[in-house]
Amino acid sequence: MVFIACLIQPVLDVISFWTDRLGLPSAITLGMRLALLCFLVLYAFILTERKKLYVIAFVLLILFTVCHCAVTAINGADDLIGDITNLVRIYHFPVVTLCFITFLKSDEASYDSIKKAFVFALIIIAAVDILSVITNTNPYTYKDKEIGLAGWFYFANTQSAIISVLVCIFDTQVIKRFRNNIPMMVFLLFLSMGMLFLFATRLTYAAILLIGFGLITVLIITDRKNIKPMIALALVTLCFTALFPVSPMYNNQKRVRENAVKKQEKIELLIDEKEKKLKNEDLTEEEFKTERLRDAYKEYLGGIVKRFGLEKAVEEFSYSEKAEDICDDRRIKITYNELLAREQGSNVRLFGLELADLAIGKYNHDVENDFHGIYYLCGITGLVLLAGFILYFVFIIFKALIQDFKNKFDLESGAWGISLITLLMHVYATAGVLRRPNGSFYLSVTLAVIYYLATKNISKGPEDSVKRKTDV
Structure with missing residues (x-):
């Protein structure tokens, strides 16, 4: 069973x-x-x-x-x-x-x-x-x-979480089964950790290092006389460490940084265009400070703006014009949940929000x-x-x-x-x-x-x- x-x-x-x-x-x-x-x-x-x-x-x-x-x-x-x-x-x-x-x-x-x-x-x-x-x-x-x-x-x-666990247990069984056969251990360890490497997330790459060096540490404590498993683990772990610059994870993070630059350029463009449109409008300094951010905030904080209004959005994000702030999905979703919890009162602090309340239109604010x-x-x-x-x-x-x-x-x-x-x-x-x-x-x-x-x-x-x- x-x-x-x-x-x-x-x-x-x-x-x-x-x-x-x-x-x-x-x-x-x-x-x-x-x-x-x-x-x-x-x-x-x-x-x-x-x-x-x-x-x-x-x-x-x-x-x-x-x-x-x-x-x-x-x-x-x-x-x-x-x-x-x-x-x-x-x-x-x-x-x-x-x-x-x-x-x-x-x-x-x-x-x-x-x-x-x-x-x-x-x-x-x-x-x-x-x-x-x-x-x-x-x-x-x-x-x-x-x-x-x-x-x-x-x-x-x-x-990512599943294969991290399975690889760790698989590698342990490989070490126990082939503890005196370095080539076989290296081959099987390379295949299993390769799955983590190819998956391309930062957590799976971190899992390679944690599993590799973690198991070496355990072996040093429990079975230091048999160095063959430690050699196999070290070879494979160091190999994937050396491959970091060509890893899918590194490539993804590079693309993320490139996208962040593009988003920042778009934010600046949206703000500049909005400022030009507002020049002929009779606005107070405070109103202008808020309205100039409307298009950028609607683009990247659409759910918060739609549900709570622009004024609340700029207040929560301190009038930021930085992509690292208003394009941070993790922060956006937490902010939405926090605003919703404040609005609905102390009872939801004790027993929680309704899941359906986290979605508004095309936006879903289920936290990450x-x-x-x-x-x-x-x-x-x-x-x-x-x-x-x-x-x-x-x-x-x-x-x-x-x-x-x-x-x-x-x-x-x-x-x-x-x-x-x-x-x-x-x-x-x-x-x-x-x-x-x-x-x-x-x-x-x-x-x-x-x-x-x-x-x-x-x-x-x-x-x-x-x-x-x-x-x-």
Whole structure:
């Protein structure tokens, strides 16, 4: 069951990609994922000896949903079903984490199943990438620039997080399997890290360095006598480091800088043209200062101007004429959400905005990183609950390492720790994990595995049925 649940993830992602490409309803894959989630929950609930934990979790989620829906109803809910669907996507993460903790505690063979499934999942993704190139259907990571090998996967930021985790676990298994065969290790490590290299995002390139140098550090601590894996990792990591000037990621960033220059030129042109039109109008100095920015702000801050007015837009952006300010999508979306939260009152600060309120006309202001997304869509309450859930596992990690570092820290536990860091990097920088079930699935499994490895014979936790003695 565990093996299939992990292995089917890239298959579901490919189906999602093609349903979108063919204009089919997204309900198809949403229904498949929901069915899988229900099956996992039911199976875990049957297995666990601590059913109260699941009951408490679901009561908590239901109460939060009621509070959130009540707040959005007060402010005039436009799409209650869509909002609840968004909440279910968020709930997917903690619920699946609990399920996999149960699976691992119930059957230790589940751990090997997860590792094998992750290896095969990466192979499936690699095969899909190759097929997309052969059939000329690669959608590119950056479609407008035709940069990056994305394969048949729908959301680039999520796929970036997924392959970062899978490559880390794959590389660990390569090292264990071929630890005395440097050529084979170099070959397989180069292929796996090459997937990150070709994906072309800054986060996947950072993942190459984190995985490469991170695993070397783990090996130095745990197995310094065998230098062959360290040599292989160093060769491959340094190779991709040397290739930085010719990397797709570097090319994309170069294009981004070029586009920023063009946007700045356009902003200056729009302002100059508007000033000429305003010369013959009877305006106060303050009115002129605002109106001269109208065309530029409508071009790049159209949603904010349309929803809150030009005066509010120039106030929030301090009358800036710089592209780095008014063309910063991340800042624009956060500003829109913040203005909306101020307008709708303190209740939304506690339980969140309605997702539908973030769109106005052709503009969508759904924020571009997960923590801001949780804050604005679930409020402080949701953010505290989710952050507390994640921090609990961080606490478990440090507790295990302090109590029994020698036995608890090895190549595999180090690799899962590195995987967690890559995922949290994506949570911080993108909206591709916590609110995307296909991305949060890997965070759930990673946390469950870390919990399993950290609590073996150490202490009682949320899925232990008996009290265990603490290792010292």
